[in-house]
Amino acid sequence: MSKELTEEEMREALFGNAPISAPVSAAPSKGLQPDGLAAPVSKVAEKKTSKTFTPRLRVTLRVGNEFEGKTFEIVHEADTLSTLLAEQEATKVARKKYRYVEVVSVKPM
Numbered sequence: 001m002s003k004e005l006t007e008e009e010m011r012e013a014l015f016g017n018a019p020i021s022a023p024v025s026a027a028p029s030k031g032l033q034p035d036g037l038a039a040p041v042s043k044v045a046e047k048k049t050s051k052t053f054t055p056r057l058r059v060t061l062r063v064g065n066e067f068e069g070k071t072f073e074i075v076h077e078a079d080t081l082s083t084l085l086a087e088q089e090a091t092k093v094a095r096k097k098y099r100y101v102e103v104v105s106v107k108p109m
Contacts, residue, residue: 055081056109059090063098073104 005013057078064071076093078086083106094101 054079057081057083057086057106058109059086059106060104061090061094062102062104063094063100065099067100071100071102072098077109 057080059076059078061074061076062071063074074094076086076090078089080086080089086106087103091101091103
């Protein structure tokens with residue numbers, strides 16, 4: 001048995017006696033550009049990439065300026081999945097205006 005197999009023998013060894021499809025030509029098709037530059041991306045593909053999902057959490061806070069006085073509930077929306085980061089961001093924003101801040105709930109939107 002010879003060590004060098006022909007293409008036909010290799011195909012038969014890999015695929016068995018399956019019917020051989022049309023031979024693939026090595027010549028470039030007319031649709032490709034000779035410089036190797038890619039064709040422009042379709043507008044449909046650009047629209048899909050522009051819409052990205054941003055995870056959001058809704059943090060409800062009870063805030064006030066008087067100790068055991070009148071309180072208000074405010075809602076802060078954070079662009080993160082981490083509840084801890086969402087709480088910290090919401091309390092940081094609320095502390096700029098109110099003295100007493102209490103986190104009531106953190107829920108996904």
